[in-house]
Amino acid sequence: MRAFTYTRAKDATSAIKLLAENPNAKFLAGGTNLLDLMKEDVERPNALIDISELDLSEIKPIINGANQGGISLGGLGKNTDSANHLLVRQHYPLLSQAILAGASGQIRNMATNGGNLLQRTRCPYFYEVAMPCNKREPGTGCGAREGINRMHAIFGWSEHCVAVYPSDMAVALTALDATVIVRSANGQQRSIPIADFYRLPGNEPEKDTNLMHGELITAIELPKNRFAEQSYYLKVRDRASYAFALVSVAAALEIEGNTIKQARIAMGGVAHKPWRALKAEQILVGKEATEATFKRAANAEMADAKPLTHNAFKVELGNRSIVLALQMAVNGGKA
């Protein structure tokens, strides 16, 4: 690991200032992604600003503003605490499940909500500094485009990058229309809808998100919804637990009588960002919640998939996963 200075931030304002002053500085939260990448020489900060002890971990109801009636998760709250908080379990079980589907008990005890959103891709070409990777070193090419790309994207990729984004939590947040609250060096606060937070690779794959250097994620807000009764996070992976998703689906429905009033579907493991399945959602709304409807919705979404050499299986897997996740959502988590 390269040398760096370590500073324990006293408060958010000084943390942001320290970061803004130094383009090579980074915030350290749980460290579960950043330290790993520093050991691999992928991340090379010369200064770490430890924000883990900042007083930004509260989970609380939102009493006014755009997300009134919803809840706010502190940016430095631990993943374990978010997943187990009674407000989250009661009203956003989809989010609890998605967080719990990720990593391990130990890692979730360390990982923070903000850090989780900003974890970087697990593409092996990104991790291996001897390989070309436009995300790690712009201009060197994409090793995975013609390389081993079984784990890679089937939606929204570009010739410059075919990596997928790894967070489970963010997939649920995307389905639930969360807002990321950030504070910048000039003291301004900015609210970024999660749909505008992540990016497709285009020709700037080095940018995962639209967050600017020096901006601190202070909170994540979830609007009120009526999905709690019928939602499910399905994660399909190479082993039963402690592995990243091949494909995951966050499914949430609001059903009145027999008719679907609202539908939210987001997918993980298929794109450079959590993939909102808008086409599938459109087909579901106004229809009866039957297997036939679910199949039509899944087909419509997956018809746009563009698999690479080794990941065509993700198209069929995605298709079946959408159907199964919707079924489990309406059957109280049972298949």
Added chain:
Amino acid sequence: MDEHESPELTEEEKQLFADLMPDDLAEIMNTGVNRRHFLKLLTLAGGGILAAQSAVAERVLTRPSRETLPVELAPSSLENGVDIGLKVNGKAHKLTIDSRMTLLDTLRERLNLTGSKKGCDHGQCGACTVIVNGSRVLSCLTLAASCEGKTVQTIEGLAQGNRLHPMQEAFLKHDGFQCGFCTPGQICSAVALLDEAKKGHTSYVTGNVRQPGGPVKLSNEEIRERMSGNICRCGAYPNIVAAIQEVHSGKPVEQVFRSA
């Protein structure tokens, strides 16, 4: 400094050499050359014949390889020194560490607590699991610098004197290991896991996460999911689950004899 390289022998070791290699003692004392070879022989013989011959041999064999702490580096020789104070297994320590030091390396290299193991150093195996401020975490992905004022519990801190922690007893009873490399991490993880269950924590395989949290009774499936962050290359999983289930349920669990 490696003690094995040192020509200095302890009184016990001198006795042992005198017992077993009377002819070579003088040479060893003068040069130290064969000492290393001799200790290696002893180790190869394991706790077997040699040790059986002599209680002294047994003591020499089972003693930790290094009794003294490594020499403290002068803070000036560290590129980015950070002063920290932390409590490990009830004992307070003040250290100056390189900012890059992980908690795992600090425990192993500076505090001589080598129970916590480095399996992967990348968060992928759980061998380095320790309990910090009551929560199980991975010490390989924790910067020691971030542990200021924190309380760390490692495998060395679980037993009370000669009385093993119930989880240690259960791992012994159920043969919850083969090579033992993953075991300190497994046990620390399991101990903290039972606390999480008492607090009502939920998991990905919990049927309905909306059910309000109170202490939860863990099925074997739940234990497997919650322990998935601890990999065992020897595949002792069925026995590990049995050991944890026994401590969790408070009822004897039948021993499983099958290969994983």
